[in-house]
Amino acid sequence: MIEVEVKARTLPETLDKIISLGATFSGTESHEDLYFNHPHRDFRRSDEALRIRIKEEGARLTYKGPKLDGLTKSRKELTVKIDSPQEMAEILAALGFVLSAVVRKRRTKYVLGDITFALDDVEGLGSFLEMEIRGEADFFEEQRRRVLSLLEELGLGESIRSSYLELLDEKARKESAAWKDRPP
Amino acid sequence: MIEVEVKARTLPETLDKIISLGATFSGTESHEDLYFNHPHRDFRRSDEALRIRIKEEGARLTYKGPKLDGLTKSRKELTVKIDSPQEMAEILAALGFVLSAVVRKRRTKYVLGDITFALDDVEGLGSFLEMEIRGEADFFEEQRRRVLSLLEELGLGESIRSSYLELLDEKARKESAAWKDRPP
Numbered sequence: 001m002i003e004v005e006v007k008a009r010t011l012p013e014t015l016d017k018i019i020s021l022g023a024t025f026s027g028t029e030s031h032e033d034l035y036f037n038h039p040h041r042d043f044r045r046s047d048e049a050l051r052i053r054i055k056e057e058g059a060r061l062t063y064k065g066p067k068l069d070g071l072t073k074s075r076k077e078l079t080v081k082i083d084s085p086q087e088m089a090e091i092l093a094a095l096g097f098v099l100s101a102v103v104r105k106r107r108t109k110y111v112l113g114d115i116t117f118a119l120d121d122v123e124g125l126g127s128f129l130e131m132e133i134r135g136e137a138d139f140f141e142e143q144r145r146r147v148l149s150l151l152e153e154l155g156l157g158e159s160i161r162s163s164y165l166e167l168l169d170e171k172a173r174k175e176s177a178a179w180k181d182r183p184p
Numbered sequence: 185m186i187e188v189e190v191k192a193r194t195l196p197e198t199l200d201k202i203i204s205l206g207a208t209f210s211g212t213e214s215h216e217d218l219y220f221n222h223p224h225r226d227f228r229r230s231d232e233a234l235r236i237r238i239k240e241e242g243a244r245l246t247y248k249g250p251k252l253d254g255l256t257k258s259r260k261e262l263t264v265k266i267d268s269p270q271e272m273a274e275i276l277a278a279l280g281f282v283l284s285a286v287v288r289k290r291r292t293k294y295v296l297g298d299i300t301f302a303l304d305d306v307e308g309l310g311s312f313l314e315m316e317i318r319g320e321a322d323f324f325e326e327q328r329r330r331v332l333s334l335l336e337e338l339g340l341g342e343s344i345r346s347s348y349l350e351l352l353d354e355k356a357r358k359e360s361a362a363w364k365d366r367p368p
Contacts, residue, residue, distance in 0.1 A: 038279065040224045050279065061266075063275045078275045081267035082245075091247045091262045095222065095234065 004143040008156035023112035039096030059085040192340035207294035223280030243269040
């Protein structure tokens with residue numbers, strides 16, 4: 001099983017276009033994601049992630065390995081449901097892991113056949129669309145073509161490969177550089 | 185809330201004595217405990233433990249901090265319920281934690297008021313009794329006296345402060361030393 005996913009910044013008309021494609025509303029979710037860095041391995045360098053995601057219906061701990069190739073976002077992903085995100089965060093802290101970022105977003109989901117459209121309103125970053133097809137690895141190329149052509153059809157040119165965490169980091173770096181470069 | 189606990193090796197008559205005290209049967213459990221060592225901190229030296237416990241009704245991840253004093257087994261304990269011990273073990277492995285031991289036991293529980301008697305049959309170690317009272321910290325001294333006097337009443341002299349993990353380690357060290365000292 002693999003997951004083909006693209007992400008782009010939305011335009012004001014994006015939701016209307018998704019609906020006019022025939023996609024149907026499938027729910028909204030709030031995500032609060034706590035990212036932790038490893039005590040002795042810098043996850044930002046090693047392209048790994050350890051995350052506690054808190055949703056209305058429960059919480060999960062997820063590890064994401066480095067991306068497996070340069071073209072796609074495919075990577076090893078391991079997940080367990082947990083009954084207490086607070087207790088899990090305390091265990092990670094006791095093991096030396098450091099809370100490095102909190103990402104909050106509101107996700108509205110639409111579905112069209114095997115495609116999921118997630119419209120994300122990310123605190124501090126703005127609005128994004130993530131399109132995802134899950135399927136057998138054999139059809140990877142076909143699925144990749146489908147999501148990329150849908151992106152074009154929606155008029156959303158650029159596919160973003162960075163995670164929200166990376167985008168928030170980038171924003172913080174730019175803001176801090178702008179602050180340093182301000183006129184005296 | 186604290187937990188006062190003593191442990192001792194059982195005698196053939198121990199179960200009968202517990203029952204004659206008025207304790208009633210409250211169930212049996214199978215535990216499979218996977219212990220993990222930290223990638224950069226030797227938990228055997230730092231007196232910490234990270235454990236996945238698999239029981240019939242589900243699994244938990246537990247962190248135990250160093251013992252807080254020399255007299256009791258009191259220590260910080262953090263626990264989350266997890267839906268998949270396999271996935272949790274894979275996450276820990278991906279983070280660099282090393283599976284250091286597996287401890288299997290069959291536990292039979294008896295209850296007398298606020299006291300729990302756990303008769304443990306530990307694979308590779310034999311039979312033990314763990315007596316536990318949970319209560320408010322204010323009554324710690326009283327509870328400690330009660331469990332120690334019960335230990336005497338049951339004719340079980342020596343209280344063992346080592347964990348099963350430490351007892352298994354000790355046994356392995358002795359066996360390995362005996363092997364080295366064998367006559368040529």
